[in-house]
Amino acid sequence: MPELPEVDIIRQGLAPFVVGARIERVILNRPDLRNVFPPSFATRLEGAEVINISRRAKYLLFTLSNNETLLSHLGMSGNFRFGRPDRQTINIKHGFEKHDHVILELSGTHSPTPFLIYSDPRRFGFMDLSTDPQNCKYLKKLGPEPFGNEFNAVALAKNLAGRRGAIKAALLDQGVVAGLGNIYVCEALYRAGIDPRVRAMDLVTGSRERILQLEALVGHIKDVLGEAIASGGSTLKDYKKVDGSTGYFQHGFKVYGREGETCLAKGCSGTIKRISQSARSSFYCPVCQS
DNA sequence: ACTTTGACCTGTGCGC
Protein backbone atom coordinates (compact mmCIF):
# COMPACT_ATOMS: atom_id res chain seq x y z
CA MET A 1 0.00 0.00 0.00
CA PRO A 2 2.00 2.84 1.27
CA GLU A 3 4.88 4.70 -0.26
CA LEU A 4 6.59 7.66 1.36
CA PRO A 5 3.63 10.06 1.16
CA GLU A 6 1.17 7.60 2.65
CA VAL A 7 3.55 6.64 5.45
CA ASP A 8 4.12 10.29 6.22
CA ILE A 9 0.39 11.04 6.33
CA ILE A 10 -0.02 8.18 8.78
CA ARG A 11 2.82 9.59 10.87
CA GLN A 12 1.12 12.97 10.89
CA GLY A 13 -2.18 11.37 11.86
CA LEU A 14 -0.67 9.40 14.71
CA ALA A 15 1.59 12.08 16.17
CA PRO A 16 -1.00 14.13 18.11
CA PHE A 17 -2.35 10.99 19.75
CA VAL A 18 0.72 8.90 20.46
CA VAL A 19 3.40 11.44 21.37
CA GLY A 20 3.29 11.76 25.14
CA ALA A 21 1.07 8.72 25.54
CA ARG A 22 2.10 5.64 27.51
CA ILE A 23 1.83 2.10 26.21
CA GLU A 24 -0.07 0.26 28.91
CA ARG A 25 -0.57 -3.05 27.22
CA VAL A 26 0.31 -4.82 23.97
CA ILE A 27 -1.85 -7.52 22.51
CA LEU A 28 -0.55 -9.75 19.74
CA ASN A 29 -3.22 -11.76 17.99
CA ARG A 30 -0.59 -13.87 16.21
CA PRO A 31 3.11 -14.62 16.68
CA ASP A 32 4.27 -13.01 13.46
CA LEU A 33 3.64 -10.69 10.56
CA ARG A 34 6.21 -10.97 7.79
CA ASN A 35 8.70 -11.78 10.54
CA VAL A 36 8.24 -13.31 13.95
CA PHE A 37 7.97 -10.59 16.59
CA PRO A 38 11.26 -10.17 18.49
CA PRO A 39 11.64 -11.80 21.92
CA SER A 40 9.76 -10.04 24.72
CA PHE A 41 8.23 -7.68 22.17
CA ALA A 42 5.21 -6.80 24.31
CA THR A 43 7.19 -6.57 27.53
CA ARG A 44 9.71 -4.17 26.06
CA LEU A 45 6.89 -1.86 24.95
CA GLU A 46 4.69 -1.95 28.01
CA GLY A 47 5.16 0.94 30.41
CA ALA A 48 7.14 3.04 27.93
CA GLU A 49 6.15 6.53 26.91
CA VAL A 50 6.21 7.55 23.26
CA ILE A 51 8.62 10.47 22.97
CA ASN A 52 8.41 11.03 19.23
CA ILE A 53 7.21 9.51 15.98
CA SER A 54 9.24 9.96 12.82
CA ARG A 55 9.64 8.45 9.39
CA ARG A 56 12.62 7.12 7.45
CA ALA A 57 11.88 5.89 3.93
CA LYS A 58 8.71 3.81 4.38
CA TYR A 59 9.40 3.02 8.05
CA LEU A 60 7.67 4.57 11.02
CA LEU A 61 9.86 5.03 14.09
CA PHE A 62 8.31 5.36 17.53
CA THR A 63 10.98 6.68 19.87
CA LEU A 64 10.29 5.43 23.38
CA SER A 65 11.29 6.61 26.84
CA ASN A 66 13.04 3.33 27.66
CA ASN A 67 15.75 3.73 25.02
CA GLU A 68 13.94 1.44 22.60
CA THR A 69 12.62 2.44 19.19
CA LEU A 70 9.67 0.64 17.68
CA LEU A 71 10.14 0.25 13.93
CA SER A 72 7.03 -0.39 11.88
CA HIS A 73 6.82 -1.13 8.18
CA LEU A 74 3.36 -1.31 6.61
CA GLY A 75 4.22 -3.58 3.70
CA MET A 76 1.48 -3.50 1.06
CA SER A 77 -1.63 -3.50 3.20
CA GLY A 78 -0.70 -2.35 6.70
CA ASN A 79 -2.66 0.37 8.44
CA PHE A 80 -3.17 2.01 11.82
CA ARG A 81 -6.46 3.15 13.29
CA PHE A 82 -8.00 3.76 16.68
CA GLY A 83 -10.53 1.03 17.38
CA ARG A 84 -13.70 0.99 19.37
CA PRO A 85 -13.95 -2.19 21.38
CA ASP A 86 -16.95 -2.25 23.66
CA ARG A 87 -15.79 -4.98 26.01
CA GLN A 88 -13.07 -5.25 28.59
CA THR A 89 -12.02 -8.54 27.14
CA ILE A 90 -9.75 -7.94 24.22
CA ASN A 91 -10.05 -10.38 21.43
CA ILE A 92 -11.02 -10.25 17.81
CA LYS A 93 -14.61 -11.17 18.55
CA HIS A 94 -15.26 -7.86 20.27
CA GLY A 95 -14.80 -4.76 18.20
CA PHE A 96 -11.81 -5.90 16.22
CA GLU A 97 -11.57 -7.26 12.75
CA LYS A 98 -10.04 -10.30 11.15
CA HIS A 99 -6.68 -8.76 10.33
CA ASP A 100 -6.14 -6.69 13.47
CA HIS A 101 -2.83 -8.26 14.47
CA VAL A 102 -1.34 -5.82 16.99
CA ILE A 103 -3.14 -3.67 19.52
CA LEU A 104 -1.43 -1.03 21.63
CA GLU A 105 -3.50 0.11 24.59
CA LEU A 106 -2.52 3.69 25.40
CA SER A 107 -3.02 5.98 28.36
CA GLY A 108 -2.59 9.73 28.62
CA THR A 109 -3.87 10.41 25.11
CA HIS A 110 -6.70 12.39 23.55
CA SER A 111 -7.16 9.70 20.92
CA PRO A 112 -10.71 8.62 20.03
CA THR A 113 -10.14 5.33 21.88
CA PRO A 114 -7.18 3.99 23.87
CA PHE A 115 -6.70 1.17 21.38
CA LEU A 116 -4.27 1.78 18.54
CA ILE A 117 -4.79 -1.10 16.13
CA TYR A 118 -2.38 -2.32 13.48
CA SER A 119 -4.22 -4.13 10.70
CA ASP A 120 -2.53 -5.87 7.78
CA PRO A 121 -4.44 -8.38 5.61
CA ARG A 122 -1.43 -9.52 3.59
CA ARG A 123 1.01 -9.43 6.50
CA PHE A 124 3.88 -8.09 4.41
CA GLY A 125 4.49 -5.48 7.08
CA PHE A 126 6.53 -6.04 10.20
CA MET A 127 7.49 -4.57 13.53
CA ASP A 128 10.79 -4.74 15.34
CA LEU A 129 12.60 -3.03 18.19
CA SER A 130 16.03 -1.45 18.20
CA THR A 131 18.11 0.50 20.67
CA ASP A 132 20.19 1.93 17.82
CA PRO A 133 17.72 2.43 14.98
CA GLN A 134 19.92 4.52 12.69
CA ASN A 135 22.42 1.67 12.54
CA CYS A 136 19.98 -1.21 12.51
CA LYS A 137 19.82 -3.57 9.56
CA TYR A 138 16.68 -1.94 8.15
CA LEU A 139 17.82 1.68 8.03
CA LYS A 140 21.55 1.28 7.51
CA LYS A 141 21.33 0.42 3.82
CA LEU A 142 18.83 3.11 2.84
CA GLY A 143 19.68 5.83 0.37
CA PRO A 144 19.00 9.54 0.88
CA GLU A 145 15.64 10.96 1.90
CA PRO A 146 14.11 12.71 -1.12
CA PHE A 147 13.47 15.90 0.86
CA GLY A 148 16.90 16.01 2.46
CA ASN A 149 19.83 18.11 1.31
CA GLU A 150 21.78 14.94 0.53
CA PHE A 151 19.39 14.16 -2.32
CA ASN A 152 20.52 16.05 -5.40
CA ALA A 153 21.67 15.34 -8.95
CA VAL A 154 25.23 14.59 -7.88
CA ALA A 155 24.13 12.08 -5.26
CA LEU A 156 21.62 10.42 -7.56
CA ALA A 157 24.22 10.18 -10.33
CA LYS A 158 26.60 8.49 -7.94
CA ASN A 159 23.98 5.92 -6.98
CA LEU A 160 23.01 5.21 -10.59
CA ALA A 161 26.53 5.03 -12.00
CA GLY A 162 27.39 1.66 -13.48
CA ARG A 163 23.90 0.28 -13.17
CA ARG A 164 22.96 -1.51 -16.36
CA GLY A 165 19.38 -2.21 -15.31
CA ALA A 166 16.40 -0.01 -16.13
CA ILE A 167 15.94 3.32 -14.36
CA LYS A 168 12.53 2.09 -13.20
CA ALA A 169 14.05 -0.76 -11.22
CA ALA A 170 16.84 1.44 -9.90
CA LEU A 171 14.43 3.99 -8.44
CA LEU A 172 12.50 1.24 -6.68
CA ASP A 173 15.76 0.26 -4.95
CA GLN A 174 15.57 1.90 -1.52
CA GLY A 175 19.35 2.15 -1.47
CA VAL A 176 19.30 4.56 -4.44
CA VAL A 177 16.70 6.92 -3.02
CA ALA A 178 14.47 6.14 -0.06
CA GLY A 179 10.70 6.02 -0.07
CA LEU A 180 9.69 5.70 -3.70
CA GLY A 181 7.38 2.87 -4.76
CA ASN A 182 5.72 1.78 -7.95
CA ILE A 183 3.25 4.64 -8.26
CA TYR A 184 5.57 7.55 -7.63
CA VAL A 185 8.39 6.13 -9.74
CA CYS A 186 6.01 5.92 -12.70
CA GLU A 187 4.75 9.43 -12.09
CA ALA A 188 8.21 10.96 -11.60
CA LEU A 189 9.59 9.32 -14.76
CA TYR A 190 6.62 10.62 -16.72
CA ARG A 191 7.18 14.16 -15.48
CA ALA A 192 10.87 13.93 -16.32
CA GLY A 193 10.14 12.55 -19.81
CA ILE A 194 12.22 9.43 -19.20
CA ASP A 195 11.27 6.07 -20.69
CA PRO A 196 11.22 3.62 -17.76
CA ARG A 197 13.36 1.19 -19.80
CA VAL A 198 16.30 3.56 -20.13
CA ARG A 199 19.45 2.12 -18.55
CA ALA A 200 20.11 3.86 -15.25
CA MET A 201 23.78 4.50 -16.09
CA ASP A 202 22.83 6.24 -19.32
CA LEU A 203 21.39 9.10 -17.29
CA VAL A 204 24.86 9.57 -15.79
CA THR A 205 27.23 9.01 -18.68
CA GLY A 206 24.92 9.28 -21.68
CA SER A 207 24.07 12.18 -23.96
CA ARG A 208 23.72 15.77 -22.79
CA GLU A 209 19.99 15.29 -23.04
CA ARG A 210 20.11 12.30 -20.71
CA ILE A 211 22.09 14.21 -18.11
CA LEU A 212 19.57 17.04 -18.22
CA GLN A 213 16.85 14.46 -17.69
CA LEU A 214 18.62 13.22 -14.57
CA GLU A 215 18.80 16.72 -13.17
CA ALA A 216 15.11 17.27 -13.90
CA LEU A 217 14.24 13.92 -12.36
CA VAL A 218 15.48 15.02 -8.94
CA GLY A 219 13.10 17.97 -8.94
CA HIS A 220 10.19 15.90 -10.22
CA ILE A 221 10.66 13.28 -7.50
CA LYS A 222 10.51 15.98 -4.83
CA ASP A 223 7.53 17.63 -6.52
CA VAL A 224 5.39 14.54 -6.97
CA LEU A 225 6.02 13.33 -3.43
CA GLY A 226 5.32 16.78 -2.03
CA GLU A 227 2.10 17.12 -3.97
CA ALA A 228 0.99 13.67 -2.87
CA ILE A 229 1.58 14.54 0.78
CA ALA A 230 -0.36 17.77 0.33
CA SER A 231 -3.25 15.68 -1.04
CA GLY A 232 -3.24 13.24 1.85
CA GLY A 233 -1.59 10.45 -0.14
CA SER A 234 -3.11 8.13 -2.73
CA THR A 235 -5.93 5.73 -1.95
CA LEU A 236 -6.21 2.88 -4.43
CA LYS A 237 -7.80 0.22 -2.32
CA ASP A 238 -7.36 -0.06 1.39
CA TYR A 239 -5.08 2.82 2.28
CA LYS A 240 -6.73 5.14 4.75
CA LYS A 241 -5.49 7.85 7.04
CA VAL A 242 -5.55 7.27 10.77
CA ASP A 243 -8.93 9.01 11.01
CA GLY A 244 -10.39 6.70 8.36
CA SER A 245 -10.55 9.25 5.55
CA THR A 246 -8.97 8.60 2.16
CA GLY A 247 -6.25 10.44 0.28
CA TYR A 248 -7.02 11.95 -3.07
CA PHE A 249 -3.75 12.19 -4.98
CA GLN A 250 -4.91 9.21 -7.06
CA HIS A 251 -6.92 11.78 -8.99
CA GLY A 252 -3.63 13.46 -9.83
CA PHE A 253 -2.05 10.43 -11.50
CA LYS A 254 -0.89 11.15 -15.02
CA VAL A 255 0.08 7.59 -15.99
CA TYR A 256 -0.35 5.12 -13.13
CA GLY A 257 -3.36 2.89 -13.78
CA ARG A 258 -4.19 4.71 -17.03
CA GLU A 259 -3.31 2.00 -19.55
CA GLY A 260 -5.07 2.59 -22.87
CA GLU A 261 -6.10 6.14 -21.97
CA THR A 262 -4.88 9.26 -23.71
CA CYS A 263 -1.83 11.09 -22.43
CA LEU A 264 -2.79 14.19 -20.48
CA ALA A 265 0.08 16.34 -21.74
CA LYS A 266 -1.04 19.36 -23.76
CA GLY A 267 -1.06 18.54 -27.45
CA CYS A 268 -0.03 14.91 -26.94
CA SER A 269 -2.28 12.25 -28.40
CA GLY A 270 -0.19 9.33 -27.17
CA THR A 271 -1.78 6.33 -25.46
CA ILE A 272 -0.54 5.26 -22.04
CA LYS A 273 1.15 1.87 -22.19
CA ARG A 274 1.66 -0.72 -19.49
CA ILE A 275 4.69 -2.97 -19.50
CA SER A 276 6.10 -5.38 -16.95
CA GLN A 277 9.49 -4.64 -15.41
CA SER A 278 10.94 -6.59 -12.49
CA ALA A 279 7.53 -8.22 -12.20
CA ARG A 280 5.88 -4.85 -11.56
CA SER A 281 3.67 -2.82 -13.90
CA SER A 282 5.20 0.29 -15.43
CA PHE A 283 2.92 2.89 -16.99
CA TYR A 284 4.28 5.46 -19.40
CA CYS A 285 3.53 7.58 -22.45
CA PRO A 286 5.59 6.36 -25.42
CA VAL A 287 5.39 9.82 -26.98
CA CYS A 288 6.39 11.97 -23.99
CA GLN A 289 8.89 9.56 -22.52
CA SER A 290 12.03 8.59 -24.35
C1' DA B 1 28.97 -7.18 -7.62
C1' DC B 2 24.92 -6.64 -10.07
C1' DT B 3 20.23 -8.09 -11.89
C1' DT B 4 16.24 -10.81 -12.24
C1' DT B 5 12.95 -14.00 -10.40
C1' DG B 6 10.19 -16.13 -7.04
C1' DA B 7 8.31 -16.23 -2.53
C1' DC B 8 5.81 -14.37 1.11
C1' DC B 9 0.00 -13.54 2.02
C1' DT B 10 -4.97 -12.20 1.32
C1' DG B 11 -8.45 -9.97 -1.28
C1' DT B 12 -10.74 -8.51 -5.45
C1' DG B 13 -12.28 -8.45 -10.05
C1' DC B 14 -12.67 -10.57 -14.39
C1' DG B 15 -13.72 -14.19 -17.96
C1' DC B 16 -15.79 -18.52 -18.60
Place this chain on the structure above:
DNA sequence: TGCGCACAGGTCAAAG
Protein backbone atom coordinates in the same frame (compact mmCIF):
# COMPACT_ATOMS: atom_id res chain seq x y z
C1' DT C 1 -22.92 -19.24 -8.41
C1' DG C 2 -18.43 -21.01 -8.69
C1' DC C 3 -13.74 -21.60 -10.41
C1' DG C 4 -9.32 -20.25 -12.00
C1' DC C 5 -6.41 -16.70 -13.04
C1' DA C 6 -4.18 -12.14 -12.95
C1' DC C 7 -3.08 -8.54 -10.26
C1' DA C 8 -2.26 -5.31 -6.11
C1' DG C 9 0.98 0.40 -2.73
C1' DG C 10 6.95 -3.94 -0.72
C1' DT C 11 10.98 -6.42 0.47
C1' DC C 12 14.16 -10.17 0.70
C1' DA C 13 16.60 -14.46 -0.37
C1' DA C 14 18.06 -17.19 -3.95
C1' DA C 15 19.44 -18.00 -8.44
C1' DG C 16 21.49 -16.42 -12.67
